[in-house]
Amino acid sequence: MPEDAPVFERVALIGAGLIGSSLARAARATHAAKAVVVTDASETVRARVRELGFADVVATSAAEAVVGADLVIVCVPVGVQGEVAAEIAPALGTAAVVSDVGSVKGAVVRAMAPHLPAHVHFVPAHPVAGTEQSGPDAGFATLFQNRWCILTPPQDADEAAVAKVRAFWERLGSKVEIMTPEHHDLVLAITSHLPHLIAYNIVGTADDLQTVTEGEVIKFSAGGFRDFTRIAASDPTMWRDVFLANRDAVLEVLGRFTEDLAYLQRAIRWGEGDKLFDLFSRTRAIRRSIIESGQETAAPDFGRHAAAESKPVPIPRPYGGGE
Amino acid sequence: MPEDAPVFERVALIGAGLIGSSLARAARATHAAKAVVVTDASETVRARVRELGFADVVATSAAEAVVGADLVIVCVPVGVQGEVAAEIAPALGTAAVVSDVGSVKGAVVRAMAPHLPAHVHFVPAHPVAGTEQSGPDAGFATLFQNRWCILTPPQDADEAAVAKVRAFWERLGSKVEIMTPEHHDLVLAITSHLPHLIAYNIVGTADDLQTVTEGEVIKFSAGGFRDFTRIAASDPTMWRDVFLANRDAVLEVLGRFTEDLAYLQRAIRWGEGDKLFDLFSRTRAIRRSIIESGQETAAPDFGRHAAAESKPVPIPRPYGGGE
Known part of the structure; x- marks a missing residue:
């Protein structure tokens, strides 16, 4: 395959939230798809996608969108992925590849797989990328660059289909890792779900x-609180579904977090400064590793590069669409 | 006083960490001080301050630094502020103003005040500004711009001294608020100390x-975890001292946090999605208020504006000096 030949002919994206709309933009920008079809359950969102012009075709239903697509990516909140799978199943072409972008994989595989006909290849995916913003306006083509995408194909998955999905994500600039749905859910419970829960x-x-x-909370938020509000501004529907769908892994890591917090609480109560100092030194080293791995920069981040800007930037209001 | 006349003649800064070195740079840049004297307990740090050239005089001891100063700002970790007060006390000039930048006020006032002679004016201060970096290289002149500085003068404080300290911070670009040490400690417990504890x-x-x-934690940190590591990379000595010095307020807000977390844990266990959704919607509104107040921008912050940079930026190692 030449370097810039499309990886798929026709990619259908179901849901035009932050992730779906970023995928559409990125697939076009990198020629990962010859044609991009987008749909969304909300007519308002579909109209906005037409205005923004990042899709070759805006379909009015999920079933219509998938006709003739060789890659279908379901980009809706985890709680409705099963319904969408049921809706598109009869319209899926032979040998179509079906994927998703859900933040939970075990529950999603269980919800989607039973609906999918035997002739399609199911390769679940989770791009570990995002912002706190939602809706079709929030997406951008470089969202996935230098970010990881985790694939959780079933054990008997078609190797060629998995390779094509990998090639698709790599074309968008992502690094790809493959793991089981169960391990994914535990890894994300600690790296994403628990942080969001704590922040909320x-x-x-x-x-x-x-x-x-x-x-006062708002005025003095620069003391640290502000950092938590970014992820606590993430899409409420998406996150409600994540916690319900990944219950066991979240409760497991939350149990450990609470136990560790009780240890710190006791150290503060009894004035055990050495215990605090030991932890605080250890965590600094982890930060350094994250920066060295390219997942963050070391630039000091007081007020996010715009401390001098006094004009508030308008925040897009949430859409009902998926993320 | 003309707009650009110095607010103080000679400002002595004890401790050249992030805050002390930013103060020196800012005081010179804004002509808030006619002369800036800097010292630090560490000879390595003092040598570095000489190299960086942001002080008019680098004194070899705190006692030496304060001679002739009409404003002395103690910029060392909270745990050693009392010692520094004892050290400088005999050298303080008549009617000198003594201040600090400690993140805790009740304990600090109790530690410093008894050492200070009756002829000086004590006006404790806390600039709510910072980054996760430490040491004299980390400081910069604009750190305090558009940030709040809280003053906690005693009830019988000299009004002219308080007004001059306020004018000093305003010259550096800060907004100033006055409150009691007790209220400060509660406000900061929730806006700064608890967030740091949770992040650590x-x-x-x-x-x-x-x-x-x-x-895996590092690779997939872009899912949310990364946001916590910034503040968990803050100076360990400074933060150990903060938790020990503000024990009661921290334990109070931590108790509420834990109680609220148990409520969420139960909602996840029992699949009560509406409780999760309600909270997640409410927190989004608070984020909006913080952005509207100018303490943050709405720019989506994936990888901190440098996602495409693959070259890791070197991180300054911590100095022993104050912050």
Whole structure:
């Protein structure tokens, strides 16, 4: 295959949220697909996709979108992936590859696989990339560059189909890793789901404090709190579904987190500074590794490169569409 | 006073970490001080300050530094502020103003005040600004711009001294608020100390998981974990001291955090999606307020504006000096 030949002929994206709309833009920008078909359950979102012009075809239903597609990527919240699979199943072409972008893999495979006809190849995927913003306006073509995409193909998956899905993601600039759905769910429970839960929780706790006003929380958020609010602004529907679908792994890592926190709490109560110092030194080294691996930069990040800008930037309001 | 007349004649900064070295640079850049004297307990740091050239005078001891200064700002970790106060006390000039930059105020006032002679004016301060980096190289002149600085003067404080300290911080670009040390400590417990504790804790929990490798945690950190590592890379000495000095307020907000987390844990276990959705929607609104207040920008922040840079940026190693 020549370097810039399309990896797939016709890619159908079901759901035009942050991820779906970024995929459409990226697939076109990198010629990973000859044609990109996009649909979304919301008519408002479909109209906006037409205006933004990042799809070759905007289909009015998921079933219509997948006709003739050799790659179908389901980009909707985890909780409705099963329904979408049932809807598209009769319309899927022979030897079509079906994939998704769900943040949970075990539950999603169980929800989607039973609906899919035997003639299609199911290669679940999870691009570990995103921002706190949602909807078709939020997407951009470089979202997946230098980010990891995890594939969780079933053990008997067609090797050629897996290789093509890998090639597709690599074309978008991602690095690809393959693992079992179970291991994926545990890895993401600690690297993504627990951080989001903690962030949502601390923002809620701050909001409920009666001795400190909300105005004070906001004014003085540069002391550290601000860093949590970014991920606590992520799409509520998407995240509700993630926690319900990855319950066991999340409860497992949450149990460990709580246990560790009790240890710190006790160290503070009893004035055991050495225990605090030991942990605080260890965590600094992990940060260094993340920066060295290219998943972050060392640039100090006070107010996100715009401390001097006083004009607030408008925030896109959430769409009902998938992410 | 003309717009650009110096607010103080001679400002002595004890400790040349991130905050002290930023103060020196900012005071010179904005002409807030006619002369800036800097010292640090570490000879290595003092030598580096001479090389960097951001001080008019580099003094070899705290006692030497304060001679002739009309403003002295103690910029060392909270745990050693009392010692520094004792050391400088005999050398302080008549009517000198003494301040600090500690992240805790109640304990610090109790540690410093008894050492200070009656002829000086004590106006404790806390600039709510910083980065995860430490040492004299990490400082920069714009660190305090558009950030809040909290003053906690005693009830009988000299009004003119408080006004001059306020004018000093405003000259550096800060907004100033005055409150009691007790209220400060509660506000910062929720906006800064608890977030740091939680961040340190989750990074430690991830590091200890045996079913997920450290390499995996780092690779997939873009899923949310990465956001926590920034503040978990903050100076260990400074933060150990903060938790020991603000024990009661930290334990109070930590208790509420843990209680709220148990509620979420139960909602996940019992599949109560509506409870999760309600909280996740509420927290999004708080983020919006923080952005509207200018303490953050809405720019999506995947990999901190440098996703395409593959070259790791060297991270300054921690100095022993204060922050």
